[in-house]
Amino acid sequence: MKTRALLAIPIALLLSDGAQAQDWYWGLSYGVATPTSDTKDFTEGTSWRNWGIDVLAVVRPNTSVGVSFGLNAFNDVTTEVSSIDGVEIQGTQFRYINSFPMMVTIREYLGMPGDIRPFLGFGVGTQLVKQRVDVGQWRISDNTWHVALAPEVGVVLPFGSEAKWFVSGKYNYAARASDRQYSYFGFNIGVAWQTDGF
Amino acid sequence: MERKWSVLPAFAGVWLGIMSCYPGGVTSSEQLDLVITSHDDTVTFSRFSTYVVLDSVVHIDLEDNANDSLLSRDNDALILARVAANMEAMGYLEEMDPLNNTPDVVLLVGALAVTKSAYASYDWWPWYGWGYPPGWGCCGPGYGWGYPWQPVQTVSYAVGTLVITMMDPSRPSLGFDTAPVLWVAGINGVLAGSTSSIGTRLATSIDQAFDQSPYLSPLVATPTTPN
Structure with missing residues (x-):
């Protein structure tokens, strides 16, 4: 129920009257990730294979x-x-976690358009x-779906008239399931670049 | 900005990401070796002190090979000696006259081998390497990640399993052909390489089987329910 309520906020904003003339951006990001908690118990060490796509x-x-x-691959x-x-x-155990978060996000920016803009974000989905x-000649694998939350803090850096750099730190939490x-x-x-929509 | 050009880089990113899902993987036969142990947790091993290892490795031929080509006896002596050495290291004493003095525990060693087949293909993408074994890929059992122009070959390989069983000769049989087992170790691996290299791997795995079973030692008071 709480998840639905959280999802409703960005959807309502997107469908509101003020959203009729909005600017659309595609964002493509690369990242490094450090596992925590149970994830760290299973795959310790930093992951260098993390990719993200944002449409906002x-x-x-x-x-x-x-x-x-x-996609976060550990x-x-x-x-x-x-x-x-x-x-x-x-x-010899070869352990893998491939995580695919899919979220609705909302970001609140400080500063003025065109400036360097810190932001706070929150994703739910x-x-x-x-x-x-993989151990010996056997494989044990399973797929699980989780309710997920992702608070985020970052900064957007202007780069030309239609593109922006951004850096952020994000904590991904997938609830127990x-x-x-x-x-x-x-x-x-x-990098995020302006587009005419989907 | 053209819509199609705005979408393509995103899909390129997804493709690059997915391609890097499963890096690494097996690079040597040793990495396929597996040691599995289990024991009867109602048994207190500290009440035992003497042992005997039967003097032959029982070869079980599952494929009815007349010449027993999959299993060699070249390492049998090494296997039996290694099992005995580990029992001594744990604090057991070998019973030298088992016909007149029943040992506390008896160890039986058996070996079996089977042939397995796998599809192998060499990917041009550097971190995939040889596909191995069946199901080793992205798309589920029996299907490896492949491209139409890749050469695909069927490979056969022999897999051997060594089974070490510890029994209590004083305990009654559970029935015809069935005896109570105190501890069992299974050592499984691909039979690849020279006799000496397989022997080295066997010795390492036998040591591991005892290392991961410290409760076997008669010198250790185990917190288990007395039998």
Whole structure:
């Protein structure tokens, strides 16, 4: 219920009267991510394979709403002993987490258009997580869907008349589902350019 | 700005991202070795002190090979010696006269091998390498990631499993052909490489099986329910 309410805010803004003449932007970003909590237990270490796509509309001078898609890929190799139902298993484990957040986002900007503009953002939506372990000649994998939240802080840097750089830090939190919970902190850098819509 | 040009870079980003989902992977036979152990947690191993390892490795031929070509006996002596060495290291004493003095535990060692097949293809994309084994790819069991112009080959490989079973000769049989097992270790791997390299991997895996089973030691008081 709370998720629906959170989703309703950016959608309402997008459909409001003030959104009729908004500017549209595509954003493409690359990032590094550090796993936290349970995610770190499974795949420790920084991920260098993180990509994001944002489509957003500036509905007010200081507000944009949009949708965000991402891929965050974590992997690790370990030879630790795992215990499952009283059976100890040791081998070279190739562990993977591929996370696909899909969110509705809202950002609130400080400053004036055309300036360097810090922003606070918040995303809510869902996250598909594909977790996999290859060990010996066996593979254990599953896919889980999670309710996901992503607070974000960043800054937009003007770059020509139709494009902007942006850097941001985002915390992705995927709520527990099927006894799995995922979270990681990402640092992203990207470019956004103005377009005529979808 | 043209709409089509605004969309294409985004899809290029998605493609690049997806291509990097599963980096790394197996680069040597050793990385496919697997050691699995399990034990009866109602048994207190500290009450045992003597052991015997049966003097032969039982080869189980699942494929009815007349010449038993998949399994060599070249490493049998090494296997039996390594099992005994680990039992000694854990604090057990070998019973030298088992016909007159029943040992506390008896270890049986068996080996089996099977042939498996896999489709292999060499990708031009550098971090994929050889597809291995079936299902090793993006699209589910039986389908590897491939391109129409890739050469695809079928490869066969032998997989061996060594099974070490610890039994208590004083415990009654559970029935015909069935005996209570205290501890079992399974060592599984691809039979690739020279006899000596396979022997080295076997020794490492046998050591690992005992290392990950510290409760076996008669010198350690295990917090389990007495039998």
